[in-house]
Amino acid sequence: MSQVSVMTSKSLLGLKGMSREEITSILDRAAYWEKHPSKVHQELQGKFVANMFFENSTRTRFSFEVAEKRLGAQVLNFSAAVSSVQKGESIYDTVRTLESMGIDAGIIRLKPSGVLEHLASHIQIPLINAGDGNNEHPTQALLDLYTMRKHFGYLKGLKVSIVGDIKHSRVARSNLWALKEMGAEIRFCAPEPMRAAELADHVQYVSMEEAVTEADVVMMLRVQLERHEESMFGSAEEYRLHYGLTAERAATMQPHAIIMHPAPINRNVEIDDEMVECERSKIFTQISHGVPIRMAVIERALS
Known part of the structure; x- marks a missing residue:
């Protein structure tokens, strides 16, 4: 299996087409984390995760940030309102720029539908859909x-x-x-x-x-x-x-x-x-x- 296909399989773009077994494995692992007594872990120590929100969010963004920090990851928070997107930079160029800086994964929320799949096919790091338009969450x-x-x-x-x-x-x-x-x-x-x-x-x-x-x-x-x-x-x-x-x-x-x-x-x-x-x-x-x-x-x- 190529590196591109491996990374694509680790992305979570939507649930349409996801198997019962894989859904169950995520639910089971969440049950493990909910019961785990320690608040902060080192599973992702040394990993950099960027929260890239091109649309406003409170619950989802903070929930992802708490999850990342509990796993021991280094967190970068990106806000479109104070970024080069306001200068006309495309969403693709923004994500590609952060990838070039060495992030290991991106959490992304987008207003338009259909953009996320295109991004994932051109980006080598896994992307997690935090809501894209009217498509999926x-x-x-x-x-x-x-x-x-x-x-x-x-x-x-x-x-x-x-x-x-x-x-x-x-x-x-x-x-x-x-x-x-x-x-x-x-x-x-x-x-x-x-x-x-x-x-x-x-x-x-x-x-x-x-x-x-x-x-x-x-x-x-x-x-x-x-x-x-x-x-x-x-x-x-x-x-x-x-x-x-x-x-x-x-x-x-x-x-x-x-x-x-x-x-x-x-x-x-x-x-x-x-x-x-x-x-x-x-x-x-x-x-x-x-x-x-x-x-x-x-x-x-x-x-």
């Missing part, structure tokens, strides 16, 4: 699967409803590919303008009532106003009325069912404020699982 989906598996003890056969702005959601896409591979039953619920036509052959769209009352997991998505080129719904109040997880709707969920959300949250829009930290909610538990999942993924890339 693999580590978010992995931490979502980890949360479900840890709570229920299994993934196969789980009924998962993903509700909201499917059209603009990379989280929905990564969860769809990974959950299907793991044998879960996935259904989408979204207003017509927020549906993704290209996914219609892969998943069934259901009513809000079905999505809430028949699921083991109800995953609400953030309404991504910054990605909307035009208004896709009348108002926040109207969206909540028809597609929000209100306290009244949550009361109709199965007794064992849980609530999830990738965050950040538009409180009282896609989910009522009182439901964010209720007993059913796993939202902040999801966030806590981001570090061990990303430790597993970074270790996979550099070990």
